Amino acid sequence: MTIALLQMTSGIEPAVNAATLTNAVAQAAARGATMLFTPEMSGLIDRDGERAARAIVAEADDPVLDAVRHAAARAGLWVHLGSLAVRRPDGRLANRGFVIDGAGAVRARYDKLHLFDVDLPTGESWRESASYAPGDMAMVVDTPVGRLGLAICYDLRFPDLFRALTDAGATVLAVPAAFTLPTGAAHWSLLLRARAVEAGAWVVAAAQTGQHADGRTTYGHSMVVDPWGEAVLDMGEAAGLAVATIDPARTMEVRQRLPVLDHRRPIPPVGIAGA
Numbered sequence: 001m002t003i004a005l006l007q008m009t010s011g012i013e014p015a016v017n018a019a020t021l022t023n024a025v026a027q028a029a030a031r032g033a034t035m036l037f038t039p040e041m042s043g044l045i046d047r048d049g050e051r052a053a054r055a056i057v058a059e060a061d062d063p064v065l066d067a068v069r070h071a072a073a074r075a076g077l078w079v080h081l082g083s084l085a086v087r088r089p090d091g092r093l094a095n096r097g098f099v100i101d102g103a104g105a106v107r108a109r110y111d112k113l114h115l116f117d118v119d120l121p122t123g124e125s126w127r128e129s130a131s132y133a134p135g136d137m138a139m140v141v142d143t144p145v146g147r148l149g150l151a152i153c154y155d156l157r158f159p160d161l162f163r164a165l166t167d168a169g170a171t172v173l174a175v176p177a178a179f180t181l182p183t184g185a186a187h188w189s190l191l192l193r194a195r196a197v198e199a200g201a202w203v204v205a206a207a208q209t210g211q212h213a214d215g216r217t218t219y220g221h222s223m224v225v226d227p228w229g230e231a232v233l234d235m236g237e238a239a240g241l242a243v244a245t246i247d248p249a250r251t252m253e254v255r256q257r258l259p260v261l262d263h264r265r266p267i268p269p270v271g272i273a274g275a
């Protein structure tokens with residue numbers, strides 16, 4: 001099964017990002033892919049809050065979602081649109097991922113659960129929760145590549161979410177991202193490989209990369225990790241499209257060889273000695 005990943009340097013103009021996405025859909029189909037994966041915030045990367053607020057609309061009015069759905073239908077390709085910023089009915093924003101089928105229909109949505117409120121030693125400071133509301137539901141969805149568990153970026157640091165997705169039958173875990181440079185260099189591949197090994201599942205992580213028009217820099221290194229923890233694709237820093245092969249039989253083989261999912265135990269109460 002061939003999948004495609006789009007590594008992007010999304011900018012501040014949704015129409016330009018939409019064109020990159022629709023081109024990638026056509027290219028991925030031409031290269032024989034069954035499904036395309038795109039990064040977090042594919043449709044807009046803009047840290048200018050006022051300008052972004054004008055560009056971010058309700059899901060039903062989102063021009064990027066509309067363009068990608070039509071492209072998917074034209075190509076007969078499934079697409080995981082890693083995320084878009086959308087305005088919720090209550091006025092707050094959601095960082096929302098979409099799984100779109102080969103007829104252009106939205107099969108699943110997922111609103112990022114863990115919001116990135118972090119101060120880095122470099123002086124970079126993020127307060128995602130100032131504008132975004134967290135989701136209230138985790139999600140798996142059946143796709144041609146298997147049962148797909150949905151996560152977004154900073155979610156990668158919370159293994160409980162991935163455990164829940166695995167318990168719900170996920171055999172492929174999607175982690176679209178826009179990682180920072182320092183945290184990417186220190187933790188990105190480590191955490192992706194750990195999630196794959198713990199779950200005995202494929203991890204597909206399409207990422208933002210490079211210097212964005214809003215001034216930020218992202219880490220890149222979109223990856224596919226197999227259920228044994230081996231990185232079968234690492235896209236480095238250049239933007240563009242790559243393909244990889246997902247073998248569902250490999251999941252079963254690894255889960256049989258090392259049946260950690262069957263060996264789980266309810267964790268008994270934790271004693272605190274010396275207290």
Ligand SMILES: O=C(O)CNC(=O)[C@H](CS)NC(=O)CCC(=O)C(=O)O
Pocket residue numbers: 040041044045046047116126127128153154155157178179180183184
């Ligand atoms: O808001 C946008 O425009 C795009 N979204 C992001 O950049 C998000 C939220 S600020 N970034 C992360 O979650 C980085 C996590 C990370 O780097 C880590 O966990 O180390």
